[in-house]
Amino acid sequence: MFVMSSPSGAGKTTLSRGLLDTDEEIVMSVSATTRNPRPGEVDGKDYYFVSVEDFGLMVNRGEFLEHAKVFDNYYGTPRGPVEEALSGGKDVLFDIDWQGTQQLKENAREDVVSIFILPPSTQELERRLHTRAQDSAEIVAKRMAKAADEMSHWAEYDYIIVNQDLDKSRTQIRAILDAERLKRPRQTGLGGFVKGLREGL
Amino acid sequence: MFVMSSPSGAGKTTLSRGLLDTDEEIVMSVSATTRNPRPGEVDGKDYYFVSVEDFGLMVNRGEFLEHAKVFDNYYGTPRGPVEEALSGGKDVLFDIDWQGTQQLKENAREDVVSIFILPPSTQELERRLHTRAQDSAEIVAKRMAKAADEMSHWAEYDYIIVNQDLDKSRTQIRAILDAERLKRPRQTGLGGFVKGLREGL
Numbered sequence: 001m002f003v004m005s006s007p008s009g010a011g012k013t014t015l016s017r018g019l020l021d022t023d024e025e026i027v028m029s030v031s032a033t034t035r036n037p038r039p040g041e042v043d044g045k046d047y048y049f050v051s052v053e054d055f056g057l058m059v060n061r062g063e064f065l066e067h068a069k070v071f072d073n074y075y076g077t078p079r080g081p082v083e084e085a086l087s088g089g090k091d092v093l094f095d096i097d098w099q100g101t102q103q104l105k106e107n108a109r110e111d112v113v114s115i116f117i118l119p120p121s122t123q124e125l126e127r128r129l130h131t132r133a134q135d136s137a138e139i140v141a142k143r144m145a146k147a148a149d150e151m152s153h154w155a156e157y158d159y160i161i162v163n164q165d166l167d168k169s170r171t172q173i174r175a176i177l178d179a180e181r182l183k184r185p186r187q188t189g190l191g192g193f194v195k196g197l198r199e200g201l
Numbered sequence: 202m203f204v205m206s207s208p209s210g211a212g213k214t215t216l217s218r219g220l221l222d223t224d225e226e227i228v229m230s231v232s233a234t235t236r237n238p239r240p241g242e243v244d245g246k247d248y249y250f251v252s253v254e255d256f257g258l259m260v261n262r263g264e265f266l267e268h269a270k271v272f273d274n275y276y277g278t279p280r281g282p283v284e285e286a287l288s289g290g291k292d293v294l295f296d297i298d299w300q301g302t303q304q305l306k307e308n309a310r311e312d313v314v315s316i317f318i319l320p321p322s323t324q325e326l327e328r329r330l331h332t333r334a335q336d337s338a339e340i341v342a343k344r345m346a347k348a349a350d351e352m353s354h355w356a357e358y359d360y361i362i363v364n365q366d367l368d369k370s371r372t373q374i375r376a377i378l379d380a381e382r383l384k385r386p387r388q389t390g391l392g393g394f395v396k397g398l399r400e401g402l
Contacts, residue, residue, distance in 0.1 A: 184355075
């Protein structure tokens with residue numbers, strides 16, 4: 001389970017899409033949300049768009065690995081598809097905030113690797129927060145407050161990337177994923193392989 | 202502190218040289234040994250060649266981070282040059298066996314990242330063990346016994362690489378080193394950077 005968190009506008013979405021496009025071993029966890037779809041968003045791909053009532057039912061049935069209210073909307077990670085992907089030998093990528101990451105670590109049976117993406121500067125972050133034309137000034141201000149709150153949790157993450165340059169950040173994320181897969185406990189079957197090597201000598 | 206261990210003949214020396222040639226931030230720890238120099242080996246570069254008496258004095262003065270007897274010779278890692286390199290902000294690469302790795306973890310003040318390199322097959326390992334023309338059959342047999350012993354400790358390492366293909370193994374070692382440098386506790390100065398980002402919003 002591979003978590004990427006960042007303040008809105010640090011480039012996380014671009015980076016996670018890049019990873020998904022180049023690595024067949026990892027799949028995205030699709031969140032459920034009660035917010036309205038934005039133009040172009042597809043139900044079941046970008047989000048599962050659900051009613052507030054259905055969201056509440058899913059919470060009560062324990063169907064979420066993590067869930068939270070952000071501004072006026074609810075977001076959550078349905079447990080089923082994640083566990084199915086993990087059982088199938090895939091890694092799962094989560095685009096969630098610090099609250100979700102904390103809950104995931106508590107609720108998940110498998111190990112979590114977490115990365116926090118920082119913007120290179122406040123100016124760059126503000127510039128990026130203003131580029132979504134459909135957002136009102138009030139929403140931008142709220143998002144900046146949330147960004148400051150989100151960044152206060154950077155030290156709870158395993159790895160930190162300062163996203164100065166997209167290509168460099170992509171390489172760094174690639175390195176983290178490759179390295180984590182080389183960790184001993186994740187390389188199942190090696191015990192038998194080494195036994196064979198030793199007996200063959 | 203970056204440790205690479207492997208049975209003799211798994212390709213570790215080639216891989217560590219490749220890393221040193223392409224990464225200016227890492228330096229090799231040079232071991233002291235009581236064995237005779239092989240043709241072409243340079244004192245102070247390949248090893249510090251010392252007498253058995255001097256080696257014993259260094260042990261008594263606590264000048265080794267780790268030391269051991271291998272076959273009829275002593276090997277050890279002098280503490281001074283390692284601590285100097287680490288103080289200068291460099292990473293240090295250690296080409297030591299499982300006993301040395303255990304001692305290093307006990308004696309070192311800084312954190313240790315360890316990689317175990319496995320050969321792809323017994324056949325390949327045997328082939329490589331026979332390619333050093335200057336070694337007698339007896340030495341080869343001893344080395345095979347030591348290789349089997351060394352491999353029994355693979356599970357004590359953080360990362361495992363099966364050296365099937367040198368280029369792939371190089372990329373994997375590169376990824377491990379890059380990822381480890383991105384770990385939060387190793388990125389000093391980030392606290393102030395994030396504080397600045399948040400206050401700027």
